[in-house]
Amino acid sequence: MDHSLRELYQEVILDHSRHPRHFGVLENATHKAEGYNPLCGDKVHVMLVLDKDGRVADIRFTGKGCAISQASASMMTEMLAGRTLAEAQKLMDGFIHLVKGEEAPGLSADDREHLDVMAGLSEFPMRVKCATLAWHTFSNAIEEGAIAAAEGAAS
Amino acid sequence: MTAQVKIVPGFDAAKARADFPILSRQVHGKPLVYLDSGASAQKPRVVLDAMNEFARTNYANVHRGVHYLSGAATDAYEAARRTVQKFVNAAREDEIVFTKGGTEAINLVSYSFLAPAIHPGDEIVLSVMEHHSNIVPWHFLRERQGAVLRWVDVRDDGSLDIEALDAAITPKTKLIAITHMSNVLGTVTPLAEIVARAHAKGVPVLADGAQGAVHEIVDVQALDIDFYALTGHKLYGPTGIGALYAKRKHLRAMRPFNGGGEMIREVTRDIVTYADPPARFEAGTPPIIEAVGLAAAMDYLSGFDRAAVRAHEHDLYAYARQAVGELNWVRVIGDAPGKGAILSFEAEGMHAHDVATILDREGVAVRAGHHCAQVLMERFGVASTTRASFGLYNNRSDVDTLLAGLTKAREILGS
DSSP, rough: OOOHHHHOOOOHHHHHHHHHBBBSSSSOOOOEEEEETTTEEEEEEEEEEEEEEEEEEEEEEEOOOOHHHHHHHHHHHHHHHHHBBHHHHHHHHHHHHHHHOOOOOSSOOHHHHHHHGGGGGOOOOOHHHHHHHHHHHHHHHHHHOBBBBBHHHHO | OOOOOBSSSOOOOOHHHHHGGGGOOTTTTOEEEBBTTTTTTOHHHHHHHHHHHHHTTTTOOOSSSOHHHHHHHHHHHHHHHHHHHHHOOSSSSGEEEEEHHHHHHHHHHHIIIIGGOOOTTTTEEEEEHHHHHHHHHHHHHHHHHHHHEEEOEEEEEBBBHHHHHHHHTTTTEEEEEEESOTTTTBBBBHHHHHHHHHTTTOOEEEOOOHHHHSSSSOOOOHTOOSSSEEEEGGGGGGOOOOEEEEEEHHHHOOOOSSSSTTTTEEESSSOOEEEOOOGOOOSSSHHHHHHHHHHHHHHHTTBHHHHHHHHHHHHHHHHHHHHHHHTTEEEEEOTTTTOOSEEEEEEETTTHHHHHHHHHHHEEEEEEEEETHHHHHTTTTTSOOOOOOEETTTTTTHHHHHHHHHHHHHHHHHH
């Protein structure tokens, strides 16, 4: 069996893709965005609650896509919960370096270990976009996806 | 450029395969199995050589200079036009307009032929299996001029419902724009019947021949079709070149699309008058080397017994269709009678992108995604499919490798 394929589709990834964590709609979201990969038609919605201290208090996603994009979104929501925006940005930068096979000095040892299952992607440059879709969507939600208080309360 | 193409009866697929240098390379340490000809076909040596030879010995700009090479290049470019004319059996060479591809050919008809005739509420009939290149140019007319797009459905097997198409034609219909062969389903449409029914109601027909020109034998006079768009790179030719066949009466009435050199008769400070077709629609320096390459590709294809090539491709498809039919976790989309050699499918519990990645590691190149046909994807309720599309160089061993790869994908990704 092709070692790099096993590395890419290892059990942790397949488990996340089959049983995504934090999957569903977040009714009281303060920020949301939709991500779209025109190459494959995959879509992901990321919704989150940013508390008054600027921490990600809650985060969920919905969408349909390949094993990589679903697993990546699932892992992202696990890792971002409870982080400040600055911490989230650092994690995202590190993740993007990691999946491209670059040095990721900004990642803590813990995060590095957690994300290690995604490191196999560096052998599959055509699939990096699948893994980064949810992260870019999160980033867009923070930058442009603030939901007006009235709309948030109504939904 | 050969003046007379000699046709060899029957089809020796193994011999033809050897004409394509790229097919002897490896990918990820495995022999390349190229099943993505529907996206773009590989090029035979004769096409590569013709372009190289022309660029090395006879190249200059066309229709401009008085010097020797300008004449030689112009001769080659115009000979290429006659090759296209023969390939689609057009009555006249000035009915062939070179474009940069099939997309530009359809956009040319949209902008130059239809746009001036469209009033709000006028209708354009399309099938749901169109490629985006035969949808978006008509959406432009909807957005800008209030045209109405009327969609004709396909049956569950992917075949076109000719009665539904007939019923969609109203007194407001200005054009029927339809594929000759679906790039996702492989469905071949009955163009002659479509044209007959459309003309009975005074409606012109455009066919998107991006796939059809490669795999079917096109005779625009027998079809009596108004417009036929084709592209070079799917036809074993180069990128950057395509052609529009259009009836002379239409071309003569059409306004220019791009403005620039070569397409004018006279330019003054106050007025401009335009050249006759086809020059009117070929502003700027055309893709000259590519035109030579396209002609070489058409000569190459015409050198085969095309019915035998078609039979070879259909045999491969039937072999592949039967093999995947035995996998109860694979759902094939598109089973129209007489369809071309394109196999689109969904594999249970596996996303097309993951399947394609695993196949790629086996050296198998397939397309995964929506294939620029999102309206069709919606019709069949799928976000994406995996597509194996066959060319004349494929063989049964390619199909076997595809099937082994699918089984491996199932092992890795599970059920």
